[in-house]
Amino acid sequence: xxxxxxxxxxxxxxxxxxxxxxxxxxxxxxxxxxxxxxxxxxxxxxxxxxxxxxxxxxxxxxxxxxxxxxxxxxxxxxxxxxxxxxxxxxxxxxxxxxxxxxxxxxxxxxxxxxxxxxxxxxxxxxxxxxxxxxxxxxxxxxxxxxxxxxx
Numbered sequence: 001x002x003x004x005x006x007x008x009x010x011x012x013x014x015x016x017x018x019x020x021x022x023x024x025x026x027x028x029x030x031x032x033x034x035x036x037x038x039x040x041x042x043x044x045x046x047x048x049x050x051x052x053x054x055x056x057x058x059x060x061x062x063x064x065x066x067x068x069x070x071x072x073x074x075x076x077x078x079x080x081x082x083x084x085x086x087x088x089x090x091x092x093x094x095x096x097x098x099x100x101x102x103x104x105x106x107x108x109x110x111x112x113x114x115x116x117x118x119x120x121x122x123x124x125x126x127x128x129x130x131x132x133x134x135x136x137x138x139x140x141x142x143x144x145x146x147x148x149x150x151x
Contacts, residue, residue, distance in 0.1 A: 005065050008058035011051055015092060016133055018048020019126040026119055030112075038115065042103040045122055049096040056086055077139045085132060095125035 022045035029037035059082055067075050102118035 004058040004061035008055055008062050011055035011058060012136075013133075014051050014055070015048050016126075016129045018044055018051075019095065019122055019129055022048065023119065023122045023126055026115070026122065030115055030119070038106065039103065042099045042106075042118065045099045045118075046096050046103070049092040049099070049125065052089055052092040056089060059085065074139065074142075081135060081139045084135065088128060088132060091125055091128050095121055098122075 022041045025037055025041035025044070029035070029041055063079075063082060066078060070078060098121040099118050102114040106114055
């Protein structure tokens with residue numbers, strides 16, 4: 001667990017799965033009027049979006065070893081993808097902040113507006129997260145990009 005190369009691989013899917021499942025549970029809690037489920041969904045979203053700075057720290061620490069074990073032609077793409085992820089850290093922090101505000105102030109009269117705002121922001125963050133993972137696949141699995149479906 002002290003190895004950054006291993007730890008960053010464990011943390012990488014956390015925002016994707018956390019935001020996706022949190023968004024589903026948040027929508028279900030609003031549709032069925034379940035406050036405890038809404039609170040749990042927002043906590044899952046905050047924790048998964050809040051894990052991104054730690055993931056990025058581990059990814060940067062793992063970069064020299066990753067570069068040493070990959071082909072030289074791929075190394076600039078890996079560096080570019082790492083920079084892309086670092087540049088989008090604000091998206092996750094915004095998702096966590098909006099979700100935290102919705103969690104804290106959600107019991108007031110403006111709770112439904114805050115919850116729907118959180119749903120919109122989490123959905124946008126989830127789409128961004130899916131896009132980043134697609135880019136990650138293009139870098140580490142180039143055969144996926146060149147795949148031609150059988151006819």
